[in-house]
Amino acid sequence: MTGRGNNTYLLIADGEATLIDAGVGAPSHLTLIADALAEHDAKLTTVVVTHAHSDHVSGASALAAAYPSARFLKMPWPERDRQQQVRWYPLADGDLVHVGGDTLQVVHTPGHAPDHIALWHAPSRTIFAADLIVPGASVMIPSTRGGNLAAYLASLDRVRQLGAERLLPAHGAEVTDVDASVRVAIAHRVQRERQVLETLDAGHDTVPEITQTIYDGLSPARLPAAAENVRAHLEKLRNEGTVCEDKDRWRRVTARN
Ligand SMILES: [Zn+2]
Incomplete structure (x- = not known):
């Protein structure tokens, strides 16, 4: 599910370094960080974790062991956060994270995960977007584990309104046409929602x-993730009063038009 792996971002200013996302604790990752800090004669003071999915957070314990004075920051998701041997400093929407004399603003962007944040650097119009956008792929909305499609769409809209000119994702390459990329992500969900309703109208009424x-031909290993996305659509439609569910069977409640 992580494509070619995870991007983490090491920001260095005035001898201080902030790492965005902890990775998974791979020794090669820790070596790269140590080398970069040595090269710039900088000290790792802060680790900001964008959300508590394991590919972003599970390296926190190894980093804490290597950099005992570093502070670990994230928006709380208590039942997940206690899985790491780290003391977390809680972040909230609008908080500022200092990197030397520079600042990043925390933008709460739930949907993919309830604790998901992006980090906005206004002077360079850059957004560190974590898993809000995955270039060339659609973001999973794990609806049975804290995902919420309506929240995700609102988060996309919020980031679009920032007017970012550069988006740095946690998976894949940087995006320079941010507005187009966000529009593609929204259009994909609109199309998928239409498919879900059409499939429902054709008489298929369970998530499987x-x-x-819809995902005819998808490899069996990927079906559980696809099912999470389908459920996310159905839950959004239920909250909007378009469909209802009874004993895992879904149906329309509004007239077709
Ligand atoms: Zn994630």
């Missing part, structure tokens, strides 16, 4: 059936 129909 709808998933099998």
